[in-house]
Amino acid sequence: xxxxxxxxxxxxxxxxxxxxxxxxxxxxxxxxxxxxxxxxxxxxxxxxxxxxxxxxxxxxxxxxxxxxxxxxxxxxxxxxxxxxxxxxxxxxxxxxxxxxxxxxxxxxxxxxxxxxxxxxxxxxxxxxxxxxxxxxxxxxxxxxxxxxxxxxxxxxxxxxxxxxxxx
Numbered sequence: 247x248x249x250x251x252x253x254x255x256x257x258x259x260x261x262x263x264x265x266x267x268x269x270x271x272x273x274x275x276x277x278x279x280x281x282x283x284x285x286x287x288x289x290x291x292x293x294x295x296x297x298x299x300x301x302x303x304x305x306x307x308x309x310x311x312x313x314x315x316x317x318x319x320x321x322x323x324x325x326x327x328x329x330x331x332x333x334x335x336x337x338x339x340x341x342x343x344x345x346x347x348x349x350x351x352x353x354x355x356x357x358x359x360x361x362x363x364x365x366x367x368x369x370x371x372x373x374x375x376x377x378x379x380x381x382x383x384x385x386x387x388x389x390x391x392x393x394x395x396x397x398x399x400x401x402x403x404x405x406x407x408x409x410x411x412x413x
Contacts, residue, residue, distance in 0.1 A: 249291065249292065250278065250291055250292050251275065254292075254295050254299045255271055257300075258270050258303060262306070266310075270299060270303050270306050273302045273306075274295065274302045277298050277302065340398075340399070345357070347398075348390055351387075352383075352387035355369060355387045356384075356391055358372055369383075
């Protein structure tokens with residue numbers, strides 16, 4: 247294996263970006279390990295390993311093209327957030343900024359609820375949790391959003407008062 251790793255690495259580095267080359271090298275070495283009984287001896291082993299790497303690189307390139315096509319389809323069906331805002335969608339930049347200041351988990355729960363219009367039962371399915379846990383997370387996230395909004399927008403919204411107490 248050591249004898250073929252460097253030539254295969256050089257082969258891949260000349261044909262792919264560094265990250266892809268290293269990923270394909272790892273996949274190639276796995277195949278070589280699994281098929282070590284079929285590997286020829288001597289100088290032919292390098293050529294055989296490069297042939298395996300060539301096939302693995304072709305697989306990686308096909309997978310990348312499939313991912314690119316999928317991203318293109320998703321972008322058409324569900325444009326990124328900036329495109330939604332440009333079309334006059336319901337998302338305000340101030341809301342985005344406030345969401346960005348929240349914990350990632352809180353922001354995600356709020357997006358699922360407000361933007362994707364999912365009920366707590368559906369949020370629980372997405373998050374892989376119970377309905378009760380999703381409801382509690384949503385409640386806490388809404389409270390945290392409200393507090394963050396009030397900090398960044400003093401004087402907006404209403405202030406709760408209790409009878410006999412001044413705000």
